[in-house]
C-alpha cells in the first residue's frame with residue numbers, strides 16, 4: 001500500500017514487465033544463496049530461457065536452517081490437525097529441522113544422491129512434509145503422488161520418474177473408511193517396469209500393513225536408529241536450475257505430464273508471494289486446506305509458509321462431516337490462523353450443510369483476515385455467500401500446476417484492488433496475460449479468446465516437462481508463438497481484470513481436482529463390451545463438475561446395460577482412483593456426431609446441464625440428440 005492508501009500494484013506490475021531482470025534480482029535478495037546467480041535470466045538456455053543461471057542454493061536451508069539460525073527455533077513451524085485421526089501435532093522449526101536431517105541421512109544411506117528421484121505416496125501426515133524437505137535437503141527430486149490415485153496411475157508415474165526410493169504409509173483416512181495404501185503400492189510396483197531399490201513405509205496406528213522383506217523398511221525403526229546414532233544430513237548445494245520436484249498433472253491423454261519445478265525460481269516466486277499476494281507476515285499462522293498431492297499443497301502447505309518463517313497448518317479432514325460444517329472455523333479459531341486458502345467447492349459443501357452460517361458464529365474468528373479461493377472458477381454466488389458470512393475479503397486467484405504460483409490474483413500485501421465477482425483480478429508481476437484469437441492476435445476488451453502468457457514466464461513457472469522438452473514445446477509453446485498456452489479460455493475487461501471461464505482442452509475440474517476426460521475415455525474403451533464412448537463434465541452443485549460417460553455397446557452384446565455401466569464405474573475407480581468421482585455411466589444407442597465423425601460433446605454437455613442449445617448445422621443425424629435427451633432422463 002502507498003502512503004496515499006492506494007495499491008502499489010500498478011507500479012509494481014509495470015516495473016516487473018519493463019525490467020524483469022531488475023525486478024527478479026531484487027526479489028532474489030530475500031533468499032539465502034550459496035552462490036548468487038551469475039545471470040538473472042538467460043534467454044539462450046532451456047526451452048524459453050532460464051532464471052537465476054549460475055546460482056547455487058538449497059531449498060531446505062531456506063525453509064528451515066535459516067529460521068533456526070535466525071531466532072525462530074522455538075516457533076511452531078507445522079501444526080498437523082487431523083479430525084480423522086483425532087490428533088493435533090505441533091513441530092517447532094528446530095524439531096522439524098531435526099526430523100528432516102535424520103530422514104535425509106536415512107535416504108542417503110539408501111544411496112539417494114543429488115538428482116535422484118524419490119516418490120512419495122503419502123496421506124496428509126507430518127512425515128510427508130518431513131519427506132519433501134528431506135529430499136530438498138539432499139538434492140533429490142521428489143514426486144508426490146496424490147493418495148486418491150489408483151495403482152495404475154502410481155505405476156505410470158514410477159515408470160516416468162524412475163525413483164530410487166519410494167516413501168509411503170500403511171493407510172490414509174477418509175470419512176468412514178481406512179484407505180489401505182500398501183496393496184496399491186505393491187500393485188503399482190508390480191505393474192511398473194522401473195523398480196525402486198527400497199520403500200520406506202510409515203505404519204500408522206489406524207492400520208498396520210505387511211512389509212515385503214528385502215524391499216520395505218519400517219519408517220519408525222529407521223528414524224529411531226538415525227536419531228540414536230545422531231545422524232544428520234547436511235544441505236547439499238544444487239544449481240538454481242536443478243529440479244526441486246516433479247509433479248504429475250492431467251494432460252490430454254492418459255499419460256500424465258511431469259511438471260518440473262526448479263529450485264531457484266520457485267524459491268524466489270513463492271517467497272515473494274507470501275507477503276505481497278497473501279499479506280502474511282513471518283511468524284503468523286497460515287492455513288492452506290489443500291493436499292500435498294496437489295501443487296497448491298506443495299507451494300502453500302509446505303514451501304511458501306516455511307520459506308517465509310510462518311506457521312503452516314496441515315489439515316487431514318474435510319470441510320463437512322469431520323465432524324460437521326464448522327470444521328474449518330474450528331481450525332481457524334483454535335490455531336489463530338490469519339488467512340486461509342481453499343477451493344470454492346469446499347464452500348459450496350459448507351453452505352449446503354449450514355446455509356445460515358450458524359457454525360461460523362460459534363467460533364472466535366477475530367484474528368482471521370482473508371480468505372483465498374483457487375483451483376476452479378469461483379462462482380459469484382459462492383463468493384458472495386462467503387463474504388456475507390465471514391465479513392473479510394474473499395479473494396479468488398487463478399493458477400495452474402504448471403505455473404506453481406498465482407497467474408492472476410488480488411495482491412493483499414501490495415494493497416487490494418476492488419473485487420469484481422467472477423474475476424480473479426489482475427496478472428501478478430512477471431505475467432503478461434493476453435487474450436488471443438486463433439491467429440495469436442490479441443483481441444479487444446470483453447472478447448472471449450484463448451488466455452496466454454507472454455514468454456518468458458516469471459520465475460517459479462515450469463521450465464519444461466520431465467524428460468520431455470518436445471512434448472512441452474508442442475503442448476504449450478507451439479500453437480501461439482511467443483506465448484505459453486494456458487488452455488484456459490476467457491477475457492479481460494477494460495480495467496485489465498482477467499475472467500477465466502473454462503478449459504479449451506479435455507480437462508475437467510471435479511471438486512477442485514484436475515482430471516482428463518480423454519484419460520477416462522481410454523479406460524472406458526478398454527472394456528470388452530464398449531464399442532465407442534465419450535466422457536464429459538456435467539454440472540454438479542457441490543463439485544462444480546462431475547464426469548459422465550456415454551457408452552455405445554458392441555453389436556451382439558446381450559448383457560444388461562445397467563450391469564455393464566456398474567462394471568465401467570468400478571473400472572474407472574480401479575484404474576484411475578476414487579478421486580475421479582466417476583459415478584455416471586449411461587448407455588446410448590449412438591453418439592451424436594458431425595458429418596465428419598466428430599462427437600458433438602459441447603451439445604451433449606448443454607443437454608445434460610439443462611442449458612439451452614441449438615441444433616448444430618453439421619450434425620449427421622439430429623435424432624441422436626433426442627436419444628441422448630431420453631437416456632439422460634432421471635440420470636443427471
Ligand code: COA
Pocket residue numbers: 123146147148149172174175179289290291294296318319320342343345346349374375510511512513542543577578579580581
Ligand atoms: N486418498 C484416498 N481416497 C481419497 C483421497 C485420498 N487422499 N482423497 C479423496 N479420496 C476419495 C474420497 O474418499 C471419495 O471417495 P468415495 O467415492 O468413496 O466417496 C473420492 O475420492 C472423491 O473425493 P473428494 O473429491 O474429496 O470428494 P468428497 O465427496 O469426499 O468431498 C468435497 C467433497 C467438496 C468436500 C471435497 O472434494 C473437498 O474438500 N474439496 C476441496 C478440494 C481442495 O481443497 N482442493 C485443493 C485444490 S486448490
Ligand code: AMP
Pocket residue numbers: 249295373374375376377378396397398399400401402424486487488500501502503509512513514
Ligand atoms: P491445477 O493444475 O490442478 O491447479 O488446475 C488448473 C486449472 O484449474 C486452470 O487451468 C483452470 O482451468 C482451473 N482454475 C484454477 N484456478 C482457477 C480460478 N481461480 N478461476 C478459474 N479457473 C481456475
